[in-house]
Amino acid sequence: MSLRIVVCVKYVPDATGDRRFADDTTTDRDAVDGLLSELDEYGVEQALRIAEASGDAEVTVLTVGGDDARDAIKKALSMGADKGVHVNDDAVHGSDVVATSAVVAKAVEKAGFDLVVCGMASTDGTMGVLPALLAERLGVPQVTLLSEVAVAGGVVTGRRDGDAASELVEASLPAVVSVTDQSGEARYPSFKGIMAAKKKPVAEWDLDDLGLEAGQVGLANAWTAVSSVTERAARTKGTIVTDEGEGGKALAGFLAEQKFI
Incomplete structure (x- = not known):
């Protein structure tokens, strides 16, 4: 039986855009371009590498x-993924990570899985707790924040790097893993891959x-709420010092005034 890999990805606002809140204090996603979360690209890459090493796997x-x-x-x-699943329902709008994990867990179960791969966090919410919540809801082990990951003999193994040491961890399948941005550079889609993607199935x-x-689910049932929003103050013009031999003193004075030194 083929190894069934499900990769959880998120469509996030472009971090280089002018991101704002909507009237309901949720992110105004219509006001800025979106893209596949960069951290989730590492999850896709590792799933594809596992599938290639397996020789008999399907990546959803x-x-x-x-x-x-x-x-x-x-x-x-x-x-290079094989197929997609898009959960699209207006009622999900404003869901927090707890509700989102419930939706994702149900979708993963419906899709069928042996291994679920996630990025280390989303680039908009940056919470990084979805993999743990997902594993709990699915009733399977979690092996998170991996910089290396492999699957063999019904076991997923990996390396988790900390500040002082690295751990070698493993879990029996089925399992949930998350990978960091040190796990391996994500591949660029080829022209052939872009054209092939148009024919791949996407269930909604x-x-x-x-x-x-x-x-x-939804904003009204979230465990957390944004009570108020204040727009960030506009950047002010900096101080320009003309160096006529006393520039160093002026710089030191500025740093001292700002309590940097």
Whole structure:
């Protein structure tokens, strides 16, 4: 039986864009271009490497989000993933990570899996707790924050690097893993891969398909809430010092005034 790998990816606002909050204090995703989260690209890459090493594996890319989130799936498919799953339901809008993990867990179960691969965090929320919540909901072991990962003999193994030491960790399949940005540079989609991605299947599911109700997700049911938002102050013009032999003193004075020295 083929190794079934599911990669969880997220469509996030471009970090270089002018990101803002909408009237309901959620991220205004319509006001800025989006893309596949860079940290999730490492998850896609490691899933593809595991599949290539296995020789008999299928990689499914899973995302939750609005219509535009389909672009994240397209990018992963063009990198080499086999098929996609897009959970798209207006009721999911504003869900926190707890509700999101419930949606993702149901989708993973419906898709079928032996191994779930995640990035270390999303580049918008940056919480990094989804893999742990997902593993708990699925009732499988988690092996997180790996800089190296491999699968053989029904066991996933990897290396987790800390500040003072590295750990070698393993878990029996099925399992959930997350990989860091040190796990290996993600490949660029080739022209052939981009063209092939257009023919790969992408299933679209809503909450009904997953057996979930609107009252279990969404902004109104989130465990956390943004109470107020204040726009960041505009940058002010810096101080220009003309160096006529006393520039060093002026610089030292400025640093002392700002309590940098």
